[in-house]
Amino acid sequence: MAIKLYIPSTQNFSGKSAICVALMHRLQKDGFKVGYLKPFSSAARVLAKSSIDEDARFVKEAFKLPESLDTLAPVVLTQQQMEHVLTTEESDYRDMVKQAADTAAQGKDIVVMEGSNNFREGYIVHLSPPETVELLDARVVTVIGYQDDLQTVDDALMAQKRMGDRMVGVIINSVPRNRLDFVSKKVQPYLLKQDVPVLAVLPHERVLGAISVSDIVEAIGGELLCGDCGDELVENVMVSAMNVEHALNYFRRVTNKAVIVGGDRPDIQLAALETSTKALILTGNVRPNPMIEAKAAERGVAIILGPDDTFTTVEKVERFFGKTRIRQMEKVTLFEELLSKSMDFDQLYRAIGLK
Known part of the structure; x- marks a missing residue:
């Protein structure tokens, strides 16, 4: 019978999806047959009459899983479906999840189950x-995204209270480098005394919070004016300088960036293209002139045509930045390296009964 490992997080955008994918890669390398399930999702993208969980779709494609998306993410709760639940007799979603879990486990040694984004989800x-x-008789590893020292300890203890003996440990993710020593030498031993093993302490890596060019297009409702550049990762965002004389020095301060600039400012756009820029985000729905398009194509820089003014575009991008899921293989590889350096996999395998 396949072992089921449920991996929730205590808050949104803690790196849960990344840890699931990295762990699945490691399990495969260690010779195990690995399945995947996301029992409940509240972060769906609606296409026509269907709802798609993007994490499940990414995992299906990355691991070439034969199961359908409806099996890998059996309960995808949209606003419309929530209204249906509130106004009609309750459907038994638990049976759907149980059947999906049985299907995902066929021929597998372990099923990695991506849990909820926080401990408040799914009660409905x-x-x-x-x-x-x-329901699924699963073991649990909880992901805690570091915000501060007290929050980290309280989240770990809260997860233990909620999950009880099923929780085999926690992973503390995205710890600033100046707090790594404290978390490893103070927080980790304290939690162990409280019967909460810390399986890994992972440092903050800026590239893991980067967003792809395609993510930006989606965030602002824009149009991508380049060829095959949607997967390029953007680590920083800058708003254009007002003064062209100072623009070049200003843009040189930051690498791997997207520059938000008025569509009617080709002088500023040109300055940005002379520095380490991944994308130009042109505001005001003004298309670039042919010289800018040619220069961008030459340097492999994406041009995104945005429908809004600069202020609104900045707001949309800032809300989105650092809050994307792990859907680029570059991120997967880096996260797998971090996990391999920090986690005692033999300890984890023993704890969940995987031998």
């Missing part, structure tokens, strides 16, 4: 983290 359909692990 009886698929909260505690209810799900009981």
